[in-house]
Amino acid sequence: MAKECPSCAVAVDDKAETCYICGYEFPRQKMSIKIVVIVLVLVFLGMLVRILMNVLD
Numbered sequence: 001m002a003k004e005c006p007s008c009a010v011a012v013d014d015k016a017e018t019c020y021i022c023g024y025e026f027p028r029q030k031m032s033i034k035i036v037v038i039v040l041v042l043v044f045l046g047m048l049v050r051i052l053m054n055v056l057d
């Protein structure tokens with residue numbers, strides 16, 4: 001599997017953390033999964049607050 005460098009458009013190994021041509025640093029996948037989880041938790045909490053506000057009214 002290969003991925004394309006967004007900086008110089010060369011095909012680099014999927015597991016590579018940096019582009020061997022231009023040195024572009026690819027974002028870590030584990031990090032983006034963490035961000036998705038945090039966003040989902042925030043959305044869930046927002047919904048929970050809204051439901052609680054409706055109950056209190």
Ligand SMILES: [Zn+2]
Nearest residue numbers: 005008019022
């Ligand atoms: Zn590159």
